[in-house]
Amino acid sequence: MNLDKHKCRGKKGGQAGFMGRYGILLIISFLLFGSAAFAQQRGMMGAGGSISGRVLDSELQKPIEYATVILMSQKDSTQVTGISTDENGSFSLTKIRPGKYYLQISFLGYDLKTIDEVTIAPGNLQVDLGEIPLVQSSINIKGVEVTAEKPPIEFKIDKKVINVDRQLTSTSGTAVDVLDNVPSVTVDIEGNVQLRGSSNFTVLIDGRPTILDANDVLQQTPASSIENIEIITNPSAKYDPDGTSGIINLVMKKKKLRGMSGILHSNGGFDNKYGGDGLLNYRNGNYNAFIDIDYNKRNQPGSSSQESRTLNNDTTSYVNSDGSSQRGRTRYGGRGGLEYNLSSKDILSFGARLGNFDGDQKSQENYEEYTVPGGDHNLYTSEDLSDRTGTFLAANMDYNHQFAAKEHKLSGQIVLLKRDMDSESHNNLIDSDGLISFGQKSIESGPGTQLRMKMDYTRPIREKGKLEMGYQSRIESSKDKNELYYYDSLTADYIFYPEYSHTTDYDRDIHSLYIMNSGEVGRFGYQLGLRGEYTYRNIVLVGEDKSFNIDRWDYFPTIHSSFQLSGTQQVMASYSRRIDRPRGWFLEPFESWSDAYNVRRGNPALKPEYIDSYETGYQKSFGRNLFSLEAYYRITHNKIEFVNSVYPDSTNVILRTVENVGADYSFGTELMLNISPFKFWEINSSASLYNYRVEGTLYGKDYSEEKFSWNARLSNDIDIGKKTRIQLNGRYRSKSVTSQGERNGNFTANAALRYDFISKVLAATLQVNDIFGSGKFENISEGIDFYNYRRFDRKAPIVMLTLTYNFNNFKQQRNPIGDTDVGIEDVNPEEY
Numbered sequence: 001m002n003l004d005k006h007k008c009r010g011k012k013g014g015q016a017g018f019m020g021r022y023g024i025l026l027i028i029s030f031l032l033f034g035s036a037a038f039a040q041q042r043g044m045m046g047a048g049g050s051i052s053g054r055v056l057d058s059e060l061q062k063p064i065e066y067a068t069v070i071l072m073s074q075k076d077s078t079q080v081t082g083i084s085t086d087e088n089g090s091f092s093l094t095k096i097r098p099g100k101y102y103l104q105i106s107f108l109g110y111d112l113k114t115i116d117e118v119t120i121a122p123g124n125l126q127v128d129l130g131e132i133p134l135v136q137s138s139i140n141i142k143g144v145e146v147t148a149e150k151p152p153i154e155f156k157i158d159k160k161v162i163n164v165d166r167q168l169t170s171t172s173g174t175a176v177d178v179l180d181n182v183p184s185v186t187v188d189i190e191g192n193v194q195l196r197g198s199s200n201f202t203v204l205i206d207g208r209p210t211i212l213d214a215n216d217v218l219q220q221t222p223a224s225s226i227e228n229i230e231i232i233t234n235p236s237a238k239y240d241p242d243g244t245s246g247i248i249n250l251v252m253k254k255k256k257l258r259g260m261s262g263i264l265h266s267n268g269g270f271d272n273k274y275g276g277d278g279l280l281n282y283r284n285g286n287y288n289a290f291i292d293i294d295y296n297k298r299n300q301p302g303s304s305s306q307e308s309r310t311l312n313n314d315t316t317s318y319v320n321s322d323g324s325s326q327r328g329r330t331r332y333g334g335r336g337g338l339e340y341n342l343s344s345k346d347i348l349s350f351g352a353r354l355g356n357f358d359g360d361q362k363s364q365e366n367y368e369e370y371t372v373p374g375g376d377h378n379l380y381t382s383e384d385l386s387d388r389t390g391t392f393l394a395a396n397m398d399y400n401h402q403f404a405a406k407e408h409k410l411s412g413q414i415v416l417l418k419r420d421m422d423s424e425s426h427n428n429l430i431d432s433d434g435l436i437s438f439g440q441k442s443i444e445s446g447p448g449t450q451l452r453m454k455m456d457y458t459r460p461i462r463e464k465g466k467l468e469m470g471y472q473s474r475i476e477s478s479k480d481k482n483e484l485y486y487y488d489s490l491t492a493d494y495i496f497y498p499e500y501s502h503t504t505d506y507d508r509d510i511h512s513l514y515i516m517n518s519g520e521v522g523r524f525g526y527q528l529g530l531r532g533e534y535t536y537r538n539i540v541l542v543g544e545d546k547s548f549n550i551d552r553w554d555y556f557p558t559i560h561s562s563f564q565l566s567g568t569q570q571v572m573a574s575y576s577r578r579i580d581r582p583r584g585w586f587l588e589p590f591e592s593w594s595d596a597y598n599v600r601r602g603n604p605a606l607k608p609e610y611i612d613s614y615e616t617g618y619q620k621s622f623g624r625n626l627f628s629l630e631a632y633y634r635i636t637h638n639k640i641e642f643v644n645s646v647y648p649d650s651t652n653v654i655l656r657t658v659e660n661v662g663a664d665y666s667f668g669t670e671l672m673l674n675i676s677p678f679k680f681w682e683i684n685s686s687a688s689l690y691n692y693r694v695e696g697t698l699y700g701k702d703y704s705e706e707k708f709s710w711n712a713r714l715s716n717d718i719d720i721g722k723k724t725r726i727q728l729n730g731r732y733r734s735k736s737v738t739s740q741g742e743r744n745g746n747f748t749a750n751a752a753l754r755y756d757f758i759s760k761v762l763a764a765t766l767q768v769n770d771i772f773g774s775g776k777f778e779n780i781s782e783g784i785d786f787y788n789y790r791r792f793d794r795k796a797p798i799v800m801l802t803l804t805y806n807f808n809n810f811k812q813q814r815n816p817i818g819d820t821d822v823g824i825e826d827v828n829p830e831e832y
Helices: 003-008 011-044 175-179 214-220
Strands: 049-057 068-073 079-084 090-096 099-106 113-120 126-134 153-156 159-163 185-187 193-195 202-205 226-232 247-252 259-269 273-284 287-312 315-341 346-372 377-402 409-430 436-461 465-488 493-496 502-521 524-541 546-566 569-580 591-595 598-601 609-622 625-637 640-646 654-660 663-678 681-695 705-720 724-733 736-738 741-743 746-758 762-769 777-783 786-794 798-808
Touching (some): 049 068, 049 113, 068 090, 113 126, 175 226, 214 247, 214 315, 214 346, 287 346, 287 640, 436 493, 436 502, 436 591, 640 777, 681 736
Parallel strands (some): 202 247, 598 654
Antiparallel strands (some): 049 090, 068 079, 153 159, 185 193, 273 287, 287 315, 287 786, 315 346, 409 436, 465 502, 524 546, 546 569, 569 609, 591 598, 609 625, 640 654, 663 681, 681 705, 705 724, 724 746, 736 741, 741 777, 746 762, 762 798, 777 786
C-alpha cells in the first residue's frame, strides 16, 4: 500500500481514495459473507431436524457455559453428534435425521443429566427442550486434580479476553502492568496506556463506568483483584460510543464457591514497594456476598534530562537540564457486593467501591540557561514537588428478570459515581547562592458527581434472531477550582494571584436510545445497531460572566458479521462510529502555569472527535493452538492534539494547548499465534504493524506526518514439574509520530518464577521486570520556533515477590455464568 500516492493527490483526494478503497473491500466482504451464508442455507433445506435447549444451574438458575451436550442413538447407543453450550447456556443441534434418540448433558461439578425419548419425525422436525437444569454434585475437591487451563489470551467474536492469572510477570502490579504484555496495547514509561495507538478509550469495571480518567483507573486497580480484562475495539450500539479506539473492561474477581471462600495476596519489593489485598466471599442458597480490601504502595526512582530551545526573532534561547526524580503512588480501598435471587427468574444485586489514592512526584534537576547571541549564562537548581490526592465512590443497583422464553429478559441499572480531587504542585528555582530566585505554587481541587441509569430489553425473534433495545442516561456535574501563588522573596511566602485563579462549573447531560437486531442464517451471523444520543453541556466561569454550551444530537450506527468456515475457522467483519468528547480541563479558557518554563491553556471551542472504525479478522484453532489475523482501518475527524508554541512576549517559555488539527488515518494488522510445542511449554506471540497518517494545518502551516510503526511481543510459559512455572516475555515498540514530533521506540524483557508450596492453596511468585533497564521514555516535540527533547530512565530491574493464599470449605465448581474460579486453574471443556 502506497499512502504517498494518495497524499500527492491532495488532502481531500487522499481521504476519498484511501477510504473508498478499504470501504469497498469491507462492503465486498459483507456481501461475500452474505452470499455464502444464503447459499449454505439453501443447501441445508430438507437436511433434517434440530434439537435446542438451554442449560441452567438448578439452584442458581443461571446459564452454564461450555456444558457438553451429546446426542445418542437409542438403537445402538452410538454418538450421533455433540456441541458445547454458549455463554447463555444455549445449544442447537442441526441436520438430524428422523429417528429416536436420547440426550446426555454434562459439566464438571454437576451430575450427568439424561433426557430420554427425543424423537425427530416429519411432523416434529424442530424439538425445543426448553430449560434443562443441572444439579451440583457433592464430590469434594480433594482427590480431584484439574490441570487444564485457559490460554493467556482468548479471541472471541467481538473482543479479546486477557486471563490475568496467567500473566505472572504482572502479579504484583496493576491493570497497566497486565496490559503492557498484550496485543493491541502499548504503555509508556509513565504508565499511560494507548489502545491501537490512541490514548482515547473507555474503561469499564464489570461493565459499569467509572468517574475517574481511564489511566487513573488502570493505574489504581491491582492486577490480583482482576479476573480478566476484555478489550473491545469495535463495540456494538449497546455500549456508550465514547473513546476513539474502543473499550477496556476490567472483570473483577468474585468467588463462585458455595460456603465461605477467599483469596489473599501480599507483595513486596525493593525501593519501598509493598502491599496486599484480600477477597472474602460467602455463597449460600439464594444469595452471594463478597468484600474485597486492597492497599498498595509503589515508588519508582529514576533520572531525567531535557534539552529545549526557542527562537524569537534572531535570538535562540537554550534551557538544558538533568537530574533525579521519583514517582510514588499509594492507593487503598474496598469493594463489596450482595446478590439475591428474588425468584428463579429475578435477581437483585447491590455493589459499591470506595477508594483513596495519593500520587506524588519529586525531582531535583540542574539547569543551564543561555542565549545565542547574547552571552548570558545562568546555572541553577530546580526543585519540583507535586502531590495529587483524592477519594472516589461508585455504588450500583442492578435488577435482572428472565422471562419464560430463553433470551427474553429485562434488566435495569442505577450507578452513582462521586469523586473529590486535590492537586498541589511546587516549583522553585534556586540560584548558586542557595536562594529562591523564582517560586510558584498551584492548587487544583474540586468535587464531581455522575448519575447513570439504564434499562435494557432483549427478546428472541425467529429461530435464531434477537432484538435488543434500551435507554441510557448520564447526568454529570463538577466544580474545578484553580489557584496560583508566586513566591515573594521579601516575605519568604507565596502570594495569591487572582488573575491566574479561576473556578469553573461543568454540567453535562447525555440521553441515549439504541436498537439492535441480530441473527444467524446458516453459517452467517449478523448484528445491526443504531444509537442516538442527545447532549447538553454548559461550562461557566464563576464570577467572570462567561459560559460555553453545546446542544446537539449525534447518531452512531454499528455493523458486525461473522461467517463460520468450519468448526475451527471463522472470519469476521465490523464497522462502528464513535465519539471522543474533550475532557473538562481541555476546555478551560485560561492559563495554568506548571513551572517557570511551561504554561497550559484550554480551548472552549474544541470540537469532539468522530471516528469511523472498520475491522475484519480471521481465526483458526487447532487443538490447543490458535492463529488469529486482524486488519483495521480507522479515520478520526476533528483530531484533537496537544500542540506547543512559544509563549507570547517570552523567549524561553513553552505554551501547551489543545487544538482540532484535521484528521488522522490508521491502517494496521494484528497477528497472534498461540502454540504448545510440548505439553509443558506454551508460546504466545503477537505482532502489530500499522501505518499512521495525520493531515491538516496548524497556525497556517501544513503539519502532515506519516509513519510506519510496528510492535512485537513474545511470551513463554514453561512448567517444571507440578509445582514450578517460569514465564519469560519480551516486547519491542518502534517509533511513533505525533503532529509535532515523535516518540522513540524501546525494548523490555521480563521474567517470573511461580512455586506452589501447597497445590491450589499457597504459592509464591518472584518477578523481575525490565531486566536490562531498557524501558526508557524519549519524546521529541518541535515546531517553527521551538525544539524540545525529554528523556526519563527508571531504576531497573524491578524486583517483586508475591505470596498468594486460597481457601474454601466446599468443592470446586465452574461459575455457571462463565467466570472462572478465583485462584483455581480453569477447566478445558473439550476434555469433558
